[in-house]
Amino acid sequence: MDYFSKNIKYLRHLKNLSQETLAEELCVNRSRIAAHESNRTKPNVEMLLAISNFFKIPIDAILKTDLSKLNGNSFIELGNQRILFPITVDIDNEDLIEIVPIKASAGYLSGYDDPEYIEQLQKIKLPFLPTGKHRAFPIKGDSMLPMKDGAFVIGRFIEDRSQIKTGNTYVLLTKNDGMVYKRVFNNIAFNNSLLLMSDNKFYNDYSVPMDDILELWEFTCSINTQEYSKEELKISCIMNMMNELGIELKALEKLVS
Secondary structure (H helix, E strand, O other), rough: OOOOOHHHEEEEEEEHOOOHHHHHHHOOOOOHHHHHOOOOOOOOHHHHHHHHHHHHOOOOHHHHHHHHHHHHHHHHEEEOOEOOOOOOOOOOEEEEEEOOOOOHHHHHHOOOOHHHHHHHEEEEEOOOOOOEEEEEOOOOOOOOOOOOOOOOEEOOOOOOHOOOOOOEEEEEEEEOOEEEEEEEEEHHHHHOEEEEEOOOOOOOOOEEEEEHEEEEEEEEEEEEEOOOOOHHHHHHHHHHHHHHHHHHHHHHHHHHH
């Protein structure tokens, strides 16, 4: 809790609140706010929850991060909660792309909103990318052929869920399945979920409720770490045509029904 006392004072000043006003909002005595800000007392669970809900900032960020060193772009709005979203830049203030390595991908679910976890990831700069926050994710398995196992997908972070496009591919971080790369059918208007489809039809489609989706990254480009053979290239062309046809048919079925 090294940063708690500093952060509560900083957040109070950001909202132009006096100790007395903040105390009234949290239904506690002003002396308790003063004690926390001077680090004379440690907060209990109820106080942490109250502060987190009031400022709409995760408890973990309040305890572990010096919020005074962050800028406004370090947080994003997800529902009614502001999530810490570290953005790294080089000495020229240009955005860097964090690379989630294969060995670290299993820990991404627990570290995706932890600045210390993101900070230790390797970073690259790809100046040809469009505007937006990008991150590189490893591909495992063969569910999204012809994307090879070991390739990397670079995705653009999608904050506004209304931007999700049926037929496009996304890297999704979900509560139950962790990190997955799938083609998406947007069912938000129907039942507030996304239908995730594999390009390799050996794998079944499945739905994920929007409440279970922690992050969403739209495909921008891919980096293959292995060369394709002539046979693989021929197969990939055929599969791409079949996949595009399948997506169009699914969209047509939905309109007809």
